[in-house]
Amino acid sequence: MTGPRRVVVVGADAVGMGAAHQALRTAAKRGESLAVTALEASSHTSYSACGIPYWMAGDVDSGDDLVARTAAEHRDAGIDLRLGTEVVAADLAARTVTTAAGDVLEYDDLVVATGAPAVVPDWARRPDGRTYDGVGVVKTLDDGAAWVSSFAEAGPGAHVVVVGAGYVGVEVAEAALERGFGVTVLTRTRGMAMLEDEMSDLVNTGLVDAGVELVLGAEVTGLEVDGDRVTGVRWDGGTREADLVVVAVGVKPATAFLENAGLDGSGLELTEDGALRPDPHGRVADHVWAAGDCCEVRRRIDDEWVFRPLGTHAAKHARALGDSLAGGDLSFDGMVDTSITRFSSSGVHLEIARTGLSRTDAEAAGLDPLALVTEGTTAAGYMPEAEPIAIWVMADRTTRRLLGVQVVGGRGAGKRIDTAAAVLWAGGSVDDLAWMDLSYAPPFATTWEVLQIAARRVADRL
Amino acid sequence: MTGPRRVVVVGADAVGMGAAHQALRTAAKRGESLAVTALEASSHTSYSACGIPYWMAGDVDSGDDLVARTAAEHRDAGIDLRLGTEVVAADLAARTVTTAAGDVLEYDDLVVATGAPAVVPDWARRPDGRTYDGVGVVKTLDDGAAWVSSFAEAGPGAHVVVVGAGYVGVEVAEAALERGFGVTVLTRTRGMAMLEDEMSDLVNTGLVDAGVELVLGAEVTGLEVDGDRVTGVRWDGGTREADLVVVAVGVKPATAFLENAGLDGSGLELTEDGALRPDPHGRVADHVWAAGDCCEVRRRIDDEWVFRPLGTHAAKHARALGDSLAGGDLSFDGMVDTSITRFSSSGVHLEIARTGLSRTDAEAAGLDPLALVTEGTTAAGYMPEAEPIAIWVMADRTTRRLLGVQVVGGRGAGKRIDTAAAVLWAGGSVDDLAWMDLSYAPPFATTWEVLQIAARRVADRL
Structure with a gap:
């Protein structure tokens, strides 16, 4: 190898870039150099997805406030950051990735930090595959901007239906109430199903006290539409007119580009849901590393792998990954399944x-x-x-x-x-x-x- | 022994009574019975001394709100509670205590829970030993009532000098500001000397930003008085006119009644400052137990005994004591020197x-x-x-x-x-x-x- 070690990072959001910066810091400390290229499908990098509901609520003025590090800051650190560059395939044996534009990049080390896009159920899609107008998920800065604009356009008296009552569902319910809308929350199971029944009941009561119409055990069966625009939601037990429908039913690892990468014999495995299982140093196979929402994490208490796409695990694992890739020994020794949110509106906190x-x-x-x-x-x-x-x-x-x-x-x-x-x-x-x-x-x-x-x-x- | 075991508790504040109730609960669980007598010098029992500054501030409406359990509740539990009964002597060999009224009570087990009264320096006292009018400490419910009344009488523009910038000093400064008074805080050392310098500086800045006149390194040398009434405070570097002077320079274990109790050979020792050092079960000698502010506590990190008169240690140690006295095995395994307060007034929190x-x-x-x-x-x-x-x-x-x-x-x-x-x-x-x-x-x-x-x-x- 003549030049510096070539590191290709797929996905340039907080995790990928956190890993990249840490790798550069550790390498510099060891007197080595790395050539880091970061490929990002979207036009954004290093932002706080968790902050989007608060932008929707009006607590945060601008999407720019959610950006932790700008593209310019990454480039100033010597990272070759390429936005709008989607990776569609990889070859683990040849150590290459291929972009949607057909470019093939060689790597010495590959960092998979593609995250987990929000799931969009079939019922939310038009025949052409796009979502109906007024329907969307809450995941990217573009999603956030679209919702801020839809919220501004929706007049007083508008009604928002939120499908899903997990963290994002509850946070979006808060945002919609804060904007003065009527709010219905539909959930297939319970409110905040990650809590025990008796605790989840307390959240349900809070939502209702704040004026949310909460429907438990509701399986959405389809939308009412007028042309391309949503006008209501149907579920197995009823219907509700809706001006806007927020879909918050979970996320799924973005690892499709690895499926035909030659996994057999590579040591790299995907779970049934497409997740990776990196070791404490972020290694998933020889010369392949991963961290963040495209991964499961190890729960120390029962030593189980679980899918918990949370920024705080992601940031820690990214740091261990970047350090380890560059020859350090920091490790992310699992988690204990901690999480937090709030519901605060209309006199309920x-x-x-x-x-x-x-x-x-x-x-x-x-x-x-x-x-x-x-x-x-x-x-x-x-x-x-x-x-x-x-x-x-x-x-x-x-x-x-x-x-x-x-x-x-x-x-x-x-x-x-x-x-x-x-x-x-x-x-x-x-x-x-x-x-x-x-x-x-x-x-x-x-x-x-x-x-x-x-x-x-x-x-x-x- | 024919009747139930006789337990005499000296000091019927939260610690003594906490221990007594726990002892009764544990004894009941074991099918045994205890005859508990609790002797209290003051007319109050089981109150939160920590709440007094917030009563002074107006956050708490009444001293009654600070009472956790009333005398009637103790008596209903079968405790022979005698208020206004000061214990002035003990005889560890004879297993007796003597009250100020000359009554001698026999015990099988003695619980020392006399706490630690506030220190009143000589400069705060008139020749007859009482404090000057307008001068006092913040420790008992009676102190609190006196301050609430003095605060109400003091007109707008009154000035309060607080001597001491520990927890109580800072909390009282908050209370006086909340009541609209001018406030001077004098401290011999630094503000919040239990913090490192750089952290204590942040507290100093907060006090000053809220309008407190803060004088560091000030050794009080005496009071200005008009007859029995204070009019100012003198220290080695200046003077300040004062309508009220709050003395918050610490507390001292109330163990004088043990000094001539026949300590030699009893196994019971007092530190130079008069503190007891109970084991994790609250035992200080055969048939003698202690917990709370009259005791030091063991700091686990360096295995040192330190004097930290805090309600939370006291409550835990009291529970272990009561349980152990009655045959249980709960233990208080020391502390790690945790404490907290706040300073919140005039736009500073x-x-x-x-x-x-x-x-x-x-x-x-x-x-x-x-x-x-x-x-x-x-x-x-x-x-x-x-x-x-x-x-x-x-x-x-x-x-x-x-x-x-x-x-x-x-x-x-x-x-x-x-x-x-x-x-x-x-x-x-x-x-x-x-x-x-x-x-x-x-x-x-x-x-x-x-x-x-x-x-x-x-x-x-x-």
């Missing part, structure tokens, strides 16, 4: 967070879980800051190990999940959580922090 | 928290600490919720063990300390803190949670 296993996960892992919900307050009961909080704590009867915690409550409730996540990270017991030295002052907690009261109640019953 | 060792502690323990301050935001920078936060992280160069974290920042900053406390509790490394799975969504955190950015910066330099 709910912070919603979870970490660890669900009861179903625990039973699948052969554990013997005991779980309880405890209600309390986020501050001393006599303080104006005190808001209600409900905490679900699950531990194993045999080992007393903490297995999972979920939180739904007012201001100050959500970030408490991090303390539980730290205990799970360390493999600690419910007694650790109950007795450890957490902070107390009246504006912040009860004398026994409510997380600890919740843990103590479980500990007492094990 | 600072959340102030610490956990773990100071640099001085670490050096005294023979460790090789590296510490850095990192600035960031509590939420994604583009969100309206984003507030500045500064985080000091210290780790050991040799072992990479996390040693201490301090936080000063806006809304949402303070409770982040619990995550660091959880890592310290488990003896984790700065890498654990940097890489663990903490929650992220734009209203709550940056993609790399700011605590993790701060930990990563230290990890990179070890």
